[in-house]
Amino acid sequence: MAVLVDITKCIGCEGCTVACKRYNNLNFKAKPRNVKDDDNVELDDNRWTVIQEFHGEKNDKLRFVKKQCLHCKEPACASACFSKAIQKDEKTGAVVYYPDLCVGCRYCLVACPYSIPKYQWNEQFPQVSKCQMCSERVSKGDAPACVSACTTGALMSGDRDELLKKAHEIINSDSRYINHVYGEHEVGGAEWLYISDVPFEELGFKDVSNVPVTSYTKSYLSKVPGLAACWALFLSGIAFYNYRVDKNRKSHDDDDQDKEG
Amino acid sequence: MSNKMSRRKFLKVVAGSGVLGFGVMASGCKGKPSGGDGWVSSQYEGKGNFPVNLKGRVAISATNPSIERDDEKCILCGQCVDACKNVMGVYGNYPLPLKQEIACVGCGQCVMQCPSGAITEKSHVRKVLDALDDDTKHVVVQTAPATKVSLGEEFGMPQGTSVGKKMAGALKAAGFDSVFDTCFAADLTIMEEASEFVHRLTKKKDEIPHLTSCCPGWVKYCEYFYPELMHNLSTCKSPQNMLGATIKSFYAEKMGIDPSNIVNVSIMPCTAKKFEVGREELEVDGQQDMDYVLTTRELAVLLKHKGIDLNTVAEAEYDSVLGESTGAGRIFGATGGVTEAAVRTAYYLATGSNPPADLLDWKPVRGMQSVKEAVAGIPGVGTVNIAVCHGLENARQLLDGIKTAGSSKWQFIEFMACPGGCIGGGGQPKSMDAVEAKKKRIEAIYKEDTGATKRCSHDNAEIQSIYKDFFGKPLSEKAEKYLHTTFVNRHDRLFD
Numbered sequence: 001m002a003v004l005v006d007i008t009k010c011i012g013c014e015g016c017t018v019a020c021k022r023y024n025n026l027n028f029k030a031k032p033r034n035v036k037d038d039d040n041v042e043l044d045d046n047r048w049t050v051i052q053e054f055h056g057e058k059n060d061k062l063r064f065v066k067k068q069c070l071h072c073k074e075p076a077c078a079s080a081c082f083s084k085a086i087q088k089d090e091k092t093g094a095v096v097y098y099p100d101l102c103v104g105c106r107y108c109l110v111a112c113p114y115s116i117p118k119y120q121w122n123e124q125f126p127q128v129s130k131c132q133m134c135s136e137r138v139s140k141g142d143a144p145a146c147v148s149a150c151t152t153g154a155l156m157s158g159d160r161d162e163l164l165k166k167a168h169e170i171i172n173s174d175s176r177y178i179n180h181v182y183g184e185h186e187v188g189g190a191e192w193l194y195i196s197d198v199p200f201e202e203l204g205f206k207d208v209s210n211v212p213v214t215s216y217t218k219s220y221l222s223k224v225p226g227l228a229a230c231w232a233l234f235l236s237g238i239a240f241y242n243y244r245v246d247k248n249r250k251s252h253d254d255d256d257q258d259k260e261g
Numbered sequence: 262m263s264n265k266m267s268r269r270k271f272l273k274v275v276a277g278s279g280v281l282g283f284g285v286m287a288s289g290c291k292g293k294p295s296g297g298d299g300w301v302s303s304q305y306e307g308k309g310n311f312p313v314n315l316k317g318r319v320a321i322s323a324t325n326p327s328i329e330r331d332d333e334k335c336i337l338c339g340q341c342v343d344a345c346k347n348v349m350g351v352y353g354n355y356p357l358p359l360k361q362e363i364a365c366v367g368c369g370q371c372v373m374q375c376p377s378g379a380i381t382e383k384s385h386v387r388k389v390l391d392a393l394d395d396d397t398k399h400v401v402v403q404t405a406p407a408t409k410v411s412l413g414e415e416f417g418m419p420q421g422t423s424v425g426k427k428m429a430g431a432l433k434a435a436g437f438d439s440v441f442d443t444c445f446a447a448d449l450t451i452m453e454e455a456s457e458f459v460h461r462l463t464k465k466k467d468e469i470p471h472l473t474s475c476c477p478g479w480v481k482y483c484e485y486f487y488p489e490l491m492h493n494l495s496t497c498k499s500p501q502n503m504l505g506a507t508i509k510s511f512y513a514e515k516m517g518i519d520p521s522n523i524v525n526v527s528i529m530p531c532t533a534k535k536f537e538v539g540r541e542e543l544e545v546d547g548q549q550d551m552d553y554v555l556t557t558r559e560l561a562v563l564l565k566h567k568g569i570d571l572n573t574v575a576e577a578e579y580d581s582v583l584g585e586s587t588g589a590g591r592i593f594g595a596t597g598g599v600t601e602a603a604v605r606t607a608y609y610l611a612t613g614s615n616p617p618a619d620l621l622d623w624k625p626v627r628g629m630q631s632v633k634e635a636v637a638g639i640p641g642v643g644t645v646n647i648a649v650c651h652g653l654e655n656a657r658q659l660l661d662g663i664k665t666a667g668s669s670k671w672q673f674i675e676f677m678a679c680p681g682g683c684i685g686g687g688g689q690p691k692s693m694d695a696v697e698a699k700k701k702r703i704e705a706i707y708k709e710d711t712g713a714t715k716r717c718s719h720d721n722a723e724i725q726s727i728y729k730d731f732f733g734k735p736l737s738e739k740a741e742k743y744l745h746t747t748f749v750n751r752h753d754r755l756f757d
Binding site: 148 | 285291298299300319322332333339360363
């Protein structure tokens with residue numbers, strides 16, 4: 001399951017953000033936690049998706065960019081999570097957060113190349129919050145809530161390969177589009193894909209490498225379970241050895257005592 | 262044995278729960294993912310391209326001067342999209358990607374359709390209350406013709422109750438220093454517009470068809486979508502702003518008040534008026550004609566806040582100098598009213614005598630038909646073909662027809678943005694049966710016209726005296742300065 005965002009079609013009604021708040025029962029009254037210098041509101045624990053406004057250099061290109069988790073194919077957040085609270089759902093492709101497993105370390109906040117996960121700083125028992133791509137709806141065959149509320153067709157959901165094909169068709173048929181599908185290769189590819197007629201750098205998109213973040217750590221992190229097992233075995237061995245030595249010494253002492261007795 | 266937790270015991274519990282937690286996680290238990298505890302309407306079930314009949318919403322910019330929306334109340338039902346697209350012909354009629362702004366004419370029809378009350382007018386109530394409390398300010402209020410037949414609904418009166426005098430009484434009780442009548446300004450508009458029309462008919466034929474410009478929603482629509490017709494628009498300001506300019510010039514001079522201490526408030530059936538008051542082209546000597554606009558609904562809020570009940574308040578007359586009105590000024594509130602009033606006076610201007618009885622009860626321009634056609638025979642000018650159009654989607658179809666034909670068969674076309682004219686405006690009381698309400702309000706308006714002793718704008722004694730004392734004659738230099746305006750081409754904000 002993937003979503004294609006055609007930035008040229010968005011009129012900034014923010015119906016998607018309302019659908020998200022409704023479906024996920026987020027607080028409408030919460031004040032934005034992060035407002036950028038250009039007055040755009042950033043994601044926070046009550047805003048899993050936001051619309052950001054850009055005007056173009058000559059103020060003649062009003063564009064709205066929907067921001068939310070891109071649901072990477074190889075999510076750095078999930079790789080950083082040692083308690084498996086963030087997992088990539090194989091069936092839907094969504095990168096899903098399970099609060100019951102979370103220990104609150106916030107490694108995911110640091111690991112994400114797009115700074116998407118946010119934290120409930122105001123809660124006594126805080127959780128991480130981020131777009132779940134409505135994984136329960138999607139697994140039933142529905143579109144994510146935001147996609148269902150889009151009137152202009154700026155959001156399209158479907159199979160990732162088909163949407164990629166469609167994205168390239170749109171780009172090839174209309175010369176105004178930039179020949180770049182953001183999310184096709186970025187940090188190994190994502191489920192959310194963007195096409196635009198304005199360069200992505202001007203719309204607040206991060207210029208990230210195409211190498212999955214996880215690949216930097218994979219070579220040694222993959223050895224961690226084995227190493228941990230070996231280390232545990234080693235420590236157990238030492239403990240067992242010490243136990244034996246102790247026991248032997250005790251029985252030896254007992255023997256000596258018997259002799260003396 | 263002591264109950265105290267030893268250090269060893271504590272470490273064991275911690276390590277043990279860690280091992281247990283690791284075991285739970287490693288065994289694949291994960292619990293429920295976060296999110297999804299809320300509610301969305303079941304019409305959004307189904308795939309993204311599922312053809313549901315209604316969904317989503319229109320875009321409303323944070324800087325929109327007319328309307329705003331409370332996201333918490335929005336249920337994404339799509340009624341606003343329907344109103345904007347099918348009634349007003351705005352949504353979906355400009356190309357994507359966007360250029361400079363989100364198209365909105367401020368008509369407020371989305372407000373009327375919004376079933377959850379999420380979209381409302383941008384309120385000026387607080388500002389007006391503050392102005393009323395400020396002793397240094399002279400607060401002047403004017404009431405639009407269409408509000409006189411609708412305000413009663415907010416106080417439980419039957420639809421179509423005429424409450425003009427009660428409203429004047431209520432406004433005086435609320436503390437406004439002078440209460441004037443926009444119907445007076447409608448008469449003034451007719452004097453200017455009828456003169457302009459006769460002038461165009463006889464001397465400046467390239468500016469025919471003559472398009473009315475009283476409706477700020479329609480004017481902005483024309484600027485957005487039909488800039489090539491902007492020179493056909495009447496240069497007359499809307500009655501609201503004509504009266505505003507007159508108050509800050511003629512009235513201020515007469516009363517010896519510094520215009521900068523005057524706060525001009527208007528009671529309008531309209532949300533587009535809130536946009537209109539901020540237009541730079543309407544300023545005279547760097548001064549805005551109008552300061553605040555209250556919709557009919559907002560006035561009800563203000564009166565209730567002040568503890569004034571329209572049912573029991575004493576009736577009062579509108580204040581003199583700018584308070585007299587004729588039947589012609591009152592019918593401005595209904596579709597076709599401007600045309601009928603203008604024809605009455607155009608007939609007088611051309612012939613020097615009042616129009617015959619059939620032009621005083623001119624059925625072809627009345628009623629809710631989308632486009633009405635009529636022919637007026639004016640001696641000395643000839644026959645004038647007239648069209649009356651309300652609802653901007655209707656306007657789009659009519660104007661596209663003119664564009665394809667290359668010329669217009671009508672010499673005079675009246676446009677009103679809202680269905681039914683101002684009586685169906687975006688600032689009017691909401692009702693369960695809007696169609697019936699509009700019908701009753703229109704009936705009430707025409708009843709006021711037939712009941713009036715003076716039926717034609719040029720018979721208004723205060724109009725005659727203001728021309729004698731201040732403006733000279735219609736289209737004079739002074740009248741041009743205060744009562745006429747220019748327009749802004751907004752086409753390139755939407756189109757390449």
